[in-house]
Amino acid sequence: MSSAARGAPLAIEGLAKQYGDVVALAPTDLTIERGEFFALIGPSGSGKSTLLGAIAGFVPPSGGRILIDGDDVVAVPPYRRNIGMVFQNYALFPHMSVFENIAFPLRLRKASEAEIRARVERMLAMVRLPGMGGRRSNQLSGGQQQRVALARAAIYDAGLLLMDEPLGALDKNLREEMQDEIKQFHRQIGATVLYVTHDQEEAARLSDRMAILNHGRLVQVGRSRDLYEAPRNAFVASFLGEANLFAVRHMTSTGGGLAVDTREGIPLAALRGPAGAINGAAVMACVRPEAIELARPGASGLDNRVEGVVDDVVHAAGTVRYRVRVGDGFAITVRRPSRLQAEDPGVGERVALSWRADDTLLILKE
Amino acid sequence: MTPRGDALARAMRVLLPCFTVLVLLYLTLPSILIVLMSLSDQTYLTFPPPGWSLRWYRTMTEDTSWPQAALNSFVVGVPAAALSVVLGTQAALALTRGRLRFAAIASACIVAPMLLPHVIMAIGLYPVMLDLGLLRSYTAAILAHAVVALPLVFIIVSASLRGYGESLELAAMVCGAGPCATFRHITFPMIRMSMAVGGLLAFATSFDELMLSLFLTGPGTRTLPRLIWEQMNAYLTPTIAAVATLVLVLSLVLLGAAALLQRGRIEGSAP
Numbered sequence: 025m026s027s028a029a030r031g032a033p034l035a036i037e038g039l040a041k042q043y044g045d046v047v048a049l050a051p052t053d054l055t056i057e058r059g060e061f062f063a064l065i066g067p068s069g070s071g072k073s074t075l076l077g078a079i080a081g082f083v084p085p086s087g088g089r090i091l092i093d094g095d096d097v098v099a100v101p102p103y104r105r106n107i108g109m110v111f112q113n114y115a116l117f118p119h120m121s122v123f124e125n126i127a128f129p130l131r132l133r134k135a136s137e138a139e140i141r142a143r144v145e146r147m148l149a150m151v152r153l154p155g156m157g158g159r160r161s162n163q164l165s166g167g168q169q170q171r172v173a174l175a176r177a178a179i180y181d182a183g184l185l186l187m188d189e190p191l192g193a194l195d196k197n198l199r200e201e202m203q204d205e206i207k208q209f210h211r212q213i214g215a216t217v218l219y220v221t222h223d224q225e226e227a228a229r230l231s232d233r234m235a236i237l238n239h240g241r242l243v244q245v246g247r248s249r250d251l252y253e254a255p256r257n258a259f260v261a262s263f264l265g266e267a268n269l270f271a272v273r274h275m276t277s278t279g280g281g282l283a284v285d286t287r288e289g290i291p292l293a294a295l296r297g298p299a300g301a302i303n304g305a306a307v308m309a310c311v312r313p314e315a316i317e318l319a320r321p322g323a324s325g326l327d328n329r330v331e332g333v334v335d336d337v338v339h340a341a342g343t344v345r346y347r348v349r350v351g352d353g354f355a356i357t358v359r360r361p362s363r364l365q366a367e368d369p370g371v372g373e374r375v376a377l378s379w380r381a382d383d384t385l386l387i388l389k390e
Numbered sequence: 391m392t393p394r395g396d397a398l399a400r401a402m403r404v405l406l407p408c409f410t411v412l413v414l415l416y417l418t419l420p421s422i423l424i425v426l427m428s429l430s431d432q433t434y435l436t437f438p439p440p441g442w443s444l445r446w447y448r449t450m451t452e453d454t455s456w457p458q459a460a461l462n463s464f465v466v467g468v469p470a471a472a473l474s475v476v477l478g479t480q481a482a483l484a485l486t487r488g489r490l491r492f493a494a495i496a497s498a499c500i501v502a503p504m505l506l507p508h509v510i511m512a513i514g515l516y517p518v519m520l521d522l523g524l525l526r527s528y529t530a531a532i533l534a535h536a537v538v539a540l541p542l543v544f545i546i547v548s549a550s551l552r553g554y555g556e557s558l559e560l561a562a563m564v565c566g567a568g569p570c571a572t573f574r575h576i577t578f579p580m581i582r583m584s585m586a587v588g589g590l591l592a593f594a595t596s597f598d599e600l601m602l603s604l605f606l607t608g609p610g611t612r613t614l615p616r617l618i619w620e621q622m623n624a625y626l627t628p629t630i631a632a633v634a635t636l637v638l639v640l641s642l643v644l645l646g647a648a649a650l651l652q653r654g655r656i657e658g659s660a661p
Contacts, residue, residue, distance in 0.1 A: 082560055102563040103572075115561035118554075119579045128575070129565040176565065 031059030031216035032093035032183025034079070039088030041074050048074040050241045051088060056218065056233075061210050063219045063227035066237035067263070072220045073188065075237070079218065080186055081105050092184055108177035108185040108215070112192050114169045116161035122148075122172050123157030129180040147175045150212065152205075167198050174206070178213050187219045191226065203229050224264050236260055252312075256299070257388040261310040268316075268356050270309040272386065281381050284309055288354045293327040294384040306389045313359035315383035318346065318375055325378025332356065334373050344368060348377060421638055428631035435626050446628040456633060459617040463597055465528055466613055470535035471593035475585055477536070478543025478592075483577070486551040487559070504541035508601035511537070516605050526608025534606055535596035542595060543588030550584035551577075583651050590648045594641055 034056040041049040049071040056062045064072040077083035079090055081102030089096045097105050116125050123144055130140045148154050151171040161169055170190060177185055190206070191199045207230055210217050221227050227234045228248035235245045236259075244256040248264075255261035258269055271287040275297065284292040286309060298307050311328075321331055332350035339362055346358040346369070356377060360368075369375050423437055428446055430439030450456050481500050485493050503511065515534055516525070524530040558580070562572045600615040607616055614637060621630050 080560075080564060101568075102560070103566050103568050105564075106566070107564060109561065109564040111557050111561055113555075113557060115557040117558060117562070117576060128562070128567075132566040132571060176561075180566070 030183060031057075031214055033058045033091075034184055034216060034218065035089075035091040036075075036079075037089040037091070039075070039078060039090060040086050041071075041078060041083060042086045047240050049078070049085075052242050054235060054242065054245065056216060059214050059216055060233065061207075061217045061219065061231045063221060063231035063234035064237060065221055065224055065227045065234055065263070067222060069239075070237040071240035072237050074240070076186055076188055076218065076220050079184075080107060080109055106180070106182050108180070108182035110170075110173045110177050110185070110187040110190040112189040114161075114173045114190075114193075116169055116172055116176075118161060120161070121157060122153065122159050122161060122164070125161060125172055126157075126175045126179055128176065133180060143179060144175075147179050151175045151209070166194050167202055170194070170202060171205070174209055178209070178215065181215075183215055185213075185215045185217045187217060189221055190219075191221075199226070200229075206230060228264075236263060238263075253385075254299075255310065255385065255387055257390055258308045258310070259390075261308075261385070261387055266313050266357055266359070268311045268313065270311075271389075272307040272309055275307070275386070282386070284384070284386070289351055290330050290354075292384050293381040294386050295382040296386065298386040298388055308387055308389050310385040310387050311356075311379060311383060312385075313345070313357045316356065316358045316377050316379045318358055318360060318369065318377060321374050321376050323376055325376055327379070327381040328384060329376060329378045330356070331374060331376050334369050334371050334375055337368070337371060346375075348375060350377070424631050424634045424638065428628055428635045430628045430631070433627060435628055435631060439628075446632040449627070449629050450632050453629070455617060456614075456629075459612055459614045462528075462607070462611055463613040463615075466531040466535060466603075466607075466611075467593045467596040469528075470532045470539055470596040471589045473532065473536040474539040474543045474592040475589045478540045478588060479547050479581070479585055481540070482544050482547040482551055486548050487556055500544050501541045503538045508538065508599070512602050512605035515602070519606055525606065526611055528611050530606040531603055531611060531613065534602040535599055536592075538599065538602070539592035539595040542591045543585070546584045546588040546591070547581055550581045554580055587648045587651045590644050590651070594644045597637070597644075598641070 034054075036052060036054040038051045038053060039049065040047075040051040052075065064075060066072045074083055078085045081097070081100065085098060088098075090098050092105065092107070117128065120128065126144045126147055127140050130143060135143075144157065145154075148157055151174055153168060153171055153175075156164070156168070161172060164172065173190065177187075187206075191202050194202060203226060210230075219227070219230060231248065233245065233247055234251065236243045236251065238259050244251055244260050251260060252264050255264065255267075258267075261267040262269065270284075270290065270292065272284055273287050274285040275294075276283050276285075278293075281293060281295040282297060284294055286292060292309055294309065317326060319325060330350050332348040332355075334346055335349045335355055336345075336347040338345045342362055344360050344362045346360070347355045348358060349355045358377060427435055427437055427439060429442050429444065430436060431441035431443035431445070432439060478500075481496075484490065485497050485500075490496065511534065515530070519525045519527075519530040524533075558576055559572050562576045567575060597613075598615060599613075600619060603613045603616040604619065607613060612620075614633065618630055618633055618637075621627075
């Protein structure tokens with residue numbers, strides 16, 4: 025009957041929340057496209073739950089506007105916003121069957137019994153729980169409960185779906201399976217999704233774009249790849265994946281790039297200066313562990329070269345992580361693909377590290 | 391294990407059950423004695439009774455003041471319990487779900503009547519009820535009993551509300567349920583067992599209450615505990631033991647019902 029829901033665009037303008045003197049969310053602007061899968065990531069206490077709560081209508085903002093499909097909903101109570109939401113602990117109603125849980129929003133909307141039956145059955149099939157309508161929610165596994173929660177959030181064709189760490193309670197393998205399912209579900213229903221997680225890998229797998237929050241502030245917005253390859257500051261660089269960070273003391277232009285003097289005493293070669301930087305004191309250099317080549321001492325290498333002693337070697341699922349001590353108390357992490365019968369350097373061996381100048385990312389400290 | 395430790399463990403296996411039985415006897419003996427004394431064939435309260443008879447149960451039903459007092463206890467207890475359930479549940483909802491600034495102080499005020507000596511409340515209420523012209527009325531006793539029974543409902547319903555967190559209610563709201571629909575479809579089904587348990591205990595509190603009844607009821611509205619108290623001073627016949635036995639049986643039935651409801655509540659909400 026009902027066609028797939030059309031996504032609603034979401035625009036946030038100057039949205040802020042303060043509790044007394046504590047700033048939970050600094051004035052924030054954000055635009056999410058129609059039908060986009062958008063992830064909000066950040067450590068706990070970064071303001072992502074406050075932002076989500078304000079959009080859902082649980083947290084009255086101190087200022088700003090929330091536009092869903094062009095309408096400001098700040099003054100609208102949660103039950104009239106027509107948003108779907110999936111909670112971290114599923115929040116299924118324990119005194120209702122699976123069928124009644126999914127039918128609940130339709131009953132509130134006074135749908136006819138025949139329509140409710142048809143739509144719930146179709147939704148049950150869509151989330152791969154056909155014939156499970158009669159079960160109680162506490163008879164289901166974690167993954168099944170999550171699918172019921174998805175079905176309940178989507179059954180009334182809301183243009184915007186909020187998901188608050190929906191996979192946080194599941195173990196790793198099930199989580200990855202459910203990620204694929206959520207992604208497919210999103211493609212089928214077409215709604216705009218705002219997905220909160222503290223897991224950057226999950227955000228990368230699921231989302232079209234993501235926003236990183238820290239201390240109640242939006243730090244950077246973009247595609248996962250953009251954020252990884254061009255982090256705005258040291259926080260983004262170390263929150264997304266691993267980063268070797270150097271404190272920059274001084275930068276001078278050379279023929280083809282920049283010569284960088286670092287507090288760690290390792291001179292670096294870079295191609296581009298940091299975007300929007302004013303002086304060298306607030307700049308850091310970031311080198312990703314997988315950009316670094318590992319060779320025997322004395323071998324000719326790339327633009328950046330440094331020698332050190334292997335401190336630690338960890339083999340984990342296809343990659344080898346080396347910690348290489350290059351100076352007093354300073355170590356560089358290197359990640360290489362693990363190959364069979366490769367003659368990898370062991371702990372205590374001296375090695376040469378090298379990487380290309382354009383892999384030295386100059387970024388802001390804050 | 392050392393021989394000494396072994397002996398100690400063996401002694402404990404004997405001593406612990408003995409101690410347990412002693413404590414249980416200490417707790418239940420007064421009630422058991424009352425039952426035995428009510429079956430006495432003497433005209434005064436004595437223990438152990440030299441002979442057995444059921445005559446005092448007959449005396450109790452022949453004297454109209456006992457059935458009247460029992461009826462009064464229900465006329466006071468049922469509305470008092472109902473009032474406690476309504477007000478106690480609302481207070482619990484406000485203090486667990488609302489974000490009130492003075493929640494801790496409000497909570498202390500609500501629970502206080504349970505901890506304060508009833509005689510203090512009785513002395514305070516006496517002139518107030520006198521002024522209002524409510525002294526010796528059912529209304530006075532109902533209002534006073536609701537105050538002392540309300541904390542029980544408040545505590546039990548609050549615990550139940552805290553037990554499942556507020557995300558269910560938030561989820562219902564997102565689904566489109568306004569405050570009333572959320573209460574009807576989600577909150578009430580989750581807490582109704584606790585409300586019933588609270589109501590039973592509230593009734594039991596009122597049924598058992600003496601001090602407030604002494605001050606606030608009159609000859610026409612006196613409750614069972616008050617009549618027992620008056621008869622104790624005047625006659626001290628085994629009729630009192632017979633009445634007390636019946637009160638004990640009713641209290642046990644109420645407690646049993648509350649326990650059954652509690653069990654149902656726990657099983658119903660198990661994950």
